[in-house]
Amino acid sequence: MLRRNAIVAAALDEFAEKGFAAARMEDIARRAGVAKGTIYLNFNDKEALFEAIVNQEMRPNVEALASKVAAGGSLRDFIHETLLPLVGDLARTRRGVVVRLLLSEAGRFPKLAEVYYQLVIGPALDSIRTLLQAKDRGELKAMMLLQFPQLLVAPIPMAVIWTGLFERFEHLDVERMAHAYFDFLLGEKPARRASSRKVRKARDE
Amino acid sequence: MLRRNAIVAAALDEFAEKGFAAARMEDIARRAGVAKGTIYLNFNDKEALFEAIVNQEMRPNVEALASKVAAGGSLRDFIHETLLPLVGDLARTRRGVVVRLLLSEAGRFPKLAEVYYQLVIGPALDSIRTLLQAKDRGELKAMMLLQFPQLLVAPIPMAVIWTGLFERFEHLDVERMAHAYFDFLLGEKPARRASSRKVRKARDE
Amino acid sequence: MLRRNAIVAAALDEFAEKGFAAARMEDIARRAGVAKGTIYLNFNDKEALFEAIVNQEMRPNVEALASKVAAGGSLRDFIHETLLPLVGDLARTRRGVVVRLLLSEAGRFPKLAEVYYQLVIGPALDSIRTLLQAKDRGELKAMMLLQFPQLLVAPIPMAVIWTGLFERFEHLDVERMAHAYFDFLLGEKPARRASSRKVRKARDE
Amino acid sequence: MLRRNAIVAAALDEFAEKGFAAARMEDIARRAGVAKGTIYLNFNDKEALFEAIVNQEMRPNVEALASKVAAGGSLRDFIHETLLPLVGDLARTRRGVVVRLLLSEAGRFPKLAEVYYQLVIGPALDSIRTLLQAKDRGELKAMMLLQFPQLLVAPIPMAVIWTGLFERFEHLDVERMAHAYFDFLLGEKPARRASSRKVRKARDE
DNA sequence: TATGAATGAGGATTCATTCAT
DNA sequence: GATGAATGAATCCTCATTCAT
Numbered sequence: 001m002l003r004r005n006a007i008v009a010a011a012l013d014e015f016a017e018k019g020f021a022a023a024r025m026e027d028i029a030r031r032a033g034v035a036k037g038t039i040y041l042n043f044n045d046k047e048a049l050f051e052a053i054v055n056q057e058m059r060p061n062v063e064a065l066a067s068k069v070a071a072g073g074s075l076r077d078f079i080h081e082t083l084l085p086l087v088g089d090l091a092r093t094r095r096g097v098v099v100r101l102l103l104s105e106a107g108r109f110p111k112l113a114e115v116y117y118q119l120v121i122g123p124a125l126d127s128i129r130t131l132l133q134a135k136d137r138g139e140l141k142a143m144m145l146l147q148f149p150q151l152l153v154a155p156i157p158m159a160v161i162w163t164g165l166f167e168r169f170e171h172l173d174v175e176r177m178a179h180a181y182f183d184f185l186l187g188e189k190p191a192r193r194a195s196s197r198k199v200r201k202a203r204d205e
Numbered sequence: 206m207l208r209r210n211a212i213v214a215a216a217l218d219e220f221a222e223k224g225f226a227a228a229r230m231e232d233i234a235r236r237a238g239v240a241k242g243t244i245y246l247n248f249n250d251k252e253a254l255f256e257a258i259v260n261q262e263m264r265p266n267v268e269a270l271a272s273k274v275a276a277g278g279s280l281r282d283f284i285h286e287t288l289l290p291l292v293g294d295l296a297r298t299r300r301g302v303v304v305r306l307l308l309s310e311a312g313r314f315p316k317l318a319e320v321y322y323q324l325v326i327g328p329a330l331d332s333i334r335t336l337l338q339a340k341d342r343g344e345l346k347a348m349m350l351l352q353f354p355q356l357l358v359a360p361i362p363m364a365v366i367w368t369g370l371f372e373r374f375e376h377l378d379v380e381r382m383a384h385a386y387f388d389f390l391l392g393e394k395p396a397r398r399a400s401s402r403k404v405r406k407a408r409d410e
Numbered sequence: 411m412l413r414r415n416a417i418v419a420a421a422l423d424e425f426a427e428k429g430f431a432a433a434r435m436e437d438i439a440r441r442a443g444v445a446k447g448t449i450y451l452n453f454n455d456k457e458a459l460f461e462a463i464v465n466q467e468m469r470p471n472v473e474a475l476a477s478k479v480a481a482g483g484s485l486r487d488f489i490h491e492t493l494l495p496l497v498g499d500l501a502r503t504r505r506g507v508v509v510r511l512l513l514s515e516a517g518r519f520p521k522l523a524e525v526y527y528q529l530v531i532g533p534a535l536d537s538i539r540t541l542l543q544a545k546d547r548g549e550l551k552a553m554m555l556l557q558f559p560q561l562l563v564a565p566i567p568m569a570v571i572w573t574g575l576f577e578r579f580e581h582l583d584v585e586r587m588a589h590a591y592f593d594f595l596l597g598e599k600p601a602r603r604a605s606s607r608k609v610r611k612a613r614d615e
Numbered sequence: 616m617l618r619r620n621a622i623v624a625a626a627l628d629e630f631a632e633k634g635f636a637a638a639r640m641e642d643i644a645r646r647a648g649v650a651k652g653t654i655y656l657n658f659n660d661k662e663a664l665f666e667a668i669v670n671q672e673m674r675p676n677v678e679a680l681a682s683k684v685a686a687g688g689s690l691r692d693f694i695h696e697t698l699l700p701l702v703g704d705l706a707r708t709r710r711g712v713v714v715r716l717l718l719s720e721a722g723r724f725p726k727l728a729e730v731y732y733q734l735v736i737g738p739a740l741d742s743i744r745t746l747l748q749a750k751d752r753g754e755l756k757a758m759m760l761l762q763f764p765q766l767l768v769a770p771i772p773m774a775v776i777w778t779g780l781f782e783r784f785e786h787l788d789v790e791r792m793a794h795a796y797f798d799f800l801l802g803e804k805p806a807r808r809a810s811s812r813k814v815r816k817a818r819d820e
Numbered sequence: 821t822a823t824g825a826a827t828g829a830g831g832a833t834t835c836a837t838t839c840a841t
Numbered sequence: 842g843a844t845g846a847a848t849g850a851a852t853c854c855t856c857a858t859t860c861a862t
Contacts, residue, residue: 019225024835035845144389181356429636444847516779518634532785535785560777561770568772571718572765580732582763586762591766651823653821
């Protein structure tokens with residue numbers, strides 16, 4: 001169903017630029033190269049379009065995460081092979097936009113927050129817990145992460161938010177930030193690099 | 206000026222519940238106990254109302270933060286006296302709602318993101334950098350935080366997002382989470398406590 | 411395009427009855443037999459509707475006037491074949507309403523006055539001057555009209571205004587008035603007729 | 616009642632600039648140097664303000680006209696002493712604005728047209744008829760004016776309209792135009808003068 | 821009397837959704 | 842299936858009018 005995918009992609013772009021309420025179905029249709037009515041052949045309403053975006057863009061990531069955990073590696077491997085790529089992915093692709101979009105609109109669409117929790121957050125945290133219980137009992141960082149596995153992924157919301165809102169005022173290399181964070185978590189010494197701080201134009205305006 | 210504050214408070218409540226676009230001026234007015242037209246005696250339009258919220262709710266916090274840094278204590282004191290209370294505050298008061306609201310709508314109102322950066326984020330990061338440069342050169346965590354001071358406050362967006370979106374599905378004690386995080390950053394041993402994980406109703410529905 | 415014409419016609423009726431500002435888009439739509447939104451498929455806003463009226467109702471008349479002059483007849487023929495019918499037309503059709511409407515609203519819509527001048531008034535006066543310069547140099551009336559060609563059409567605003575505002579108080583046969591005026595201009599003796607003065611109801615109320 | 620007069624004057628200015636519907640009571644108040652509420656101490660509503668303008672600005676003129684006629688002079692004297700000055704007056708003072716305003720809004724306020732007819736138009740035409748019946752029976756122009764006394768004042772609406780709408784596109788010396796017209800009516804030879812036609816900027820834009 | 825803050829009816833405009841073609 | 846003209850509910854904002862001070 002190429003037609004359907006084109007509509008979802010167009011909707012994501014429009015929602016990302018304007019937000020859910022301010023995005024116009026007509027603009028989505030034009031961007032997808034179809035007529036307004038065609039959208040309604042595939043989706044009941046605007047909200048259904050939103051849910052389709054979440055499903056289409058997030059499900060693959062979560063499934064990848066779950067299978068990585070099921071494959072059973074070390075925490076270190078999990079971080080390097082899964083979490084770090086995920087941060088880069090969110091920073092560079094439209095998936096990051098989906099996350100921000102969700103933050104924006106979840107309040108208005110409670111079902112959406114629930115879907116996201118059931119589909120993404122809950123399983124992801126379960127994966128993390130499983131991993132930690134298997135490997136790292138007793139250490140300080142493991143204790144912290146067992147109680148609050150959310151902390152393992154704390155750089156993710158920070159990265160998504162910074163990229164979306166503040167990047168144009170001050171650059172932040174979110175992948176290196178995540179790298180530094182995970183190195184610290186694992187007690188490893190990071191490679192020396194130049195500071196990532198570069199103040200941008202808007203700051204001086 | 207009481208009237209004006211009542212309107213801003215009502216607007217915050219409505220925006221928090223419905224989002225910026227979906228909030229109706231009439232509902233804001235009713236909640237504030239005034240007539241529709243009265244809002245327009247105080248604010249040019251809906252957007253001006255939004256800016257007033259950001260200014261009114263965020264400025265005091267930032268100034269407090271800056272003065273704490275200016276007063277010049279240790280990183281540990283700063284964390285305990287400023288950051289930890291801030292997390293609790295954001296979790297329990299409407300200020301957390303303001304932050305989420307801002308995440309939601311900043312994309313649509315670029316000026317708002319800029320105001321927020323100039324007023325809140327930029328100064329806060331500067332404060333953190335100042336603190337770190339004065340005190341903690343050379344240590345691993347300091348190196349990380351000097352390059353990425355955002356990591357010092359990484360629990361904040363996580364806390365705000367969790368409280369706003371997922372708390373009803375799974376409880377997270379964000380203050381204790383922050384405590385655990387800061388203990389780990391400072392290399393201190395946390396007090397033992399029961400797990401904070403309590404699955405809530407929505408999970409079983 | 412029928413739809414569009416129906417809207418313009420309905421708008422003219424409503425504007426004529428209520429004036430520009432007081433006419434409601436909803437009433438125009440109802441009168442045109444369409445929904446409110448349909449108007450906006452054809453016209454950007456209320457003002458565009460107004461401009462469409464002027465163009466649609468006035469352009470044909472002006473073009474007829476110009477072609478009459480280009481055809482090149484005598485002043486007498488021009489008066490009898492063009493101006494006299496014009497007066498009757500303005501008195502009896504909606505074109506008169508357009509003129510009054512324009513008088514009403516031109517102050518508020520400077521572009522409208524300009525359009526009307528460029529499209530109607532300027533060309534009409536040019537036509538009159540051309541006619542006079544070709545035919546009637548040297549005579550008293552021609553001297554007057556060459557300097558002030560507006561005087562040739564002085565009965566027109568009078569006719570339009572009377573018909574629109576005072577006809578219900580006192581009848582005025584504007585066509586015969588124009589006839590008498592033009593006869594006088596041309597130095598011809600008018601046919602005797604009964605007085606056109608008939609006091610109407612409102613006078614006695 | 617200086618206060619009252621200031622309000623009427625301010626209202627005239629605002630109505631003249633914006634039209635009746637678009638003029639804001641607040642602007643009228645500000646221009647008059649009073650508070651909004653003060654207007655309502657003197658006038659029941661916006662419409663009453665309009666009527667006050669007509670009465671205040673037009674009544675003196677009409678009474679002057681009537682008394683001139685009662686004094687009983689010749690048609691020539693009437694023209695020179697009353698009509699010509701009236702044209703100049705309407706062209707240069709706010710009284711011309713009142714006339715245009717009336718043309719604009721009379722359709723919406725039928726009572727206003729009636730008041731104007733009863734107060735101004737009817738008496739003026741009666742005066743003209745009285746004058747003509749006493750003096751000039753039998754001549755061609757008199758026959759025309761007896762049947763259509765409106766023609767005696769035909770330059771007036773033309774002058775008012777031109778001044779208000781088209782003057783900025785093409786200059787017209789309305790007083791000289793009236794002079795030429797009345798000379799022609801009276802069969803007198805006008806003094807030679809330069810053409811009054813001067814095309815203005817807007818024409819070339 | 822005079823004020824101007826407050827009111828709320830009113831209306832232009834937008835846009836999700838429908839449906840005849 | 843696909844279209845896009847048509848619909849009309851929804852909502853922001855204005856401003857004439859009121860009234861407590």
